[in-house]
């Protein structure tokens with residue numbers, strides 16, 4: 284898959300078939316994160332791949348999903364992610380670490396897309412719970428979790444009109460409003 288095609292087709296996916304993900308593909312995704320741009324090349328990030336079924340089930344309890352969907356929605360037992368990548372930071376004093384996380388996580392989700400996997404970056408997470416569950420030493424901070432698996436939902440982009448809130452239609456297709464290119468692009472000068 285071409286990089287641009289992966290960027291265009293990737294959407295946050297929150298429903299998955301209950302089929303295991305090949306651990307080698309997950310390692311490939313982490314490798315894509317490892318090779319992302321890093322401010323001053325300090326590389327403050329580390330990763331935990333979670334595939335153990337019991338641990339996946341426990342980790343799921345520390346995650347919060349799709350805040351715009353009302354009434355409150357969370358994936359049911361037959362559609363939960365089958366793998367996770369927990370993103371850790373070993374130096375939160377690094378003033379650019381959040382940018383590094385952005386680049387690395389985007390690389391990871393694009394690599395996943397290229398492998399035909401669905402993914403969702405999650406920051407609305409219970410970090411203390413995750414720290415304990417995964418035996419993460421306090422010298423490392425839990426930044427985010429990337430949920431992964433085989434896609435079991437359809438998500439489409441639509442032009443932003445008056446709300447940024449994604450929504451599900453009667454066929455359960457997720458619609459994600461994005462600002463139009465013509466509304467955010469300028470050539471040479473702002474006006």
Ligand SMILES: Cc1cc2nc3c(=O)[nH]c(=O)nc-3n(C[C@H](O)[C@H](O)[C@H](O)COP(=O)(O)O)c2cc1C
Nearest residue numbers: 293294295347348349350404405406407408449459
């Ligand atoms: C930094 C960040 C944090 C996010 N946290 C959550 C989250 O906690 N739960 C969730 O369901 N989605 C989360 N998302 C996914 C966004 O809701 C999603 O990217 C956005 O709605 C746009 O949809 P798209 O990824 O399909 O383009 C997060 C995305 C980013 C970039």
